[in-house]
Amino acid sequence: LTGVQAAQKGDKVSFMQDTKKANGVYKVGSTYRYFDNEGKIYRGKAKLVHADNGIYYVKKDGATFHGWNVLGNKLYNFSGKGNRALTNTTSRNVKLLASGVAVNNEESQIFVKVLNILKRKGLLEASASAKRQALWNYLTSHANFSYFMKYPNLSTKSWAKDYALWMLDHHKGNCYGFACTFSAMCYVIGYNPEIVCGRVHGSRDHARDG
Numbered sequence: 001l002t003g004v005q006a007a008q009k010g011d012k013v014s015f016m017q018d019t020k021k022a023n024g025v026y027k028v029g030s031t032y033r034y035f036d037n038e039g040k041i042y043r044g045k046a047k048l049v050h051a052d053n054g055i056y057y058v059k060k061d062g063a064t065f066h067g068w069n070v071l072g073n074k075l076y077n078f079s080g081k082g083n084r085a086l087t088n089t090t091s092r093n094v095k096l097l098a099s100g101v102a103v104n105n106e107e108s109q110i111f112v113k114v115l116n117i118l119k120r121k122g123l124l125e126a127s128a129s130a131k132r133q134a135l136w137n138y139l140t141s142h143a144n145f146s147y148f149m150k151y152p153n154l155s156t157k158s159w160a161k162d163y164a165l166w167m168l169d170h171h172k173g174n175c176y177g178f179a180c181t182f183s184a185m186c187y188v189i190g191y192n193p194e195i196v197c198g199r200v201h202g203s204r205d206h207a208r209d210g
Contacts, residue, residue, distance in 0.1 A: 092111075
């Protein structure tokens with residue numbers, strides 16, 4: 001930290017800048033940490049913090065959380081400077097308000113449901129590939145989802161998202177549903193998947209092609 005002197009004793013670190021105790025979010029090594037009004041790294045229950053004109057989610061060890069998270073069933077994206085919550089913007093088609101909270105709509109509801117799956121597994125800050133594998137395992141487990149004959153309305157622009165949200169709510173669906181849901185899961189964790197929908201030669205669906 002340029003112009004900041006640090007004194008470390010045990011697991012407590014104090015920062016002094018311009019003879020005043022540091023208070024707010026500072027980068028320590030490769031990690032952003034929140035310092036309380038005593039100039040020490042915060043230790044305690046994870047919580048939302050307003051500091052440095054921004055909103056942060058501070059973990060028990062004082063490090064600021066990075067990425068999407070669901071707090072009190074409200075969706076946030078902590079990927080700004082120092083892991084600050086993004087505000088007054090749109091990220092991954094999710095509109096974020098001045099409070100950092102996402103507008104409640106189909107897009108954000110899908111994010112909340114997928115992120116809650118990852119949260120229960122302790123994988124919110126895991127790599128994208130680890131998240132993808134965990135979500136694939138979750139989706140293909142018969143304990144979580146079952147087969148159900150339901151077809152989407154392909155004439156609507158949002159049919160893929162509509163089906164994904166329905167299946168995340170009801171935990172059942174057909175081949176369309178599994179494709180839509182895994183696509184939505186991958187989109188939430190940062191991928192840009194594409195669904196290919198067409199017909200092939202066969203006798204399914206009571207038609208000459210299937």
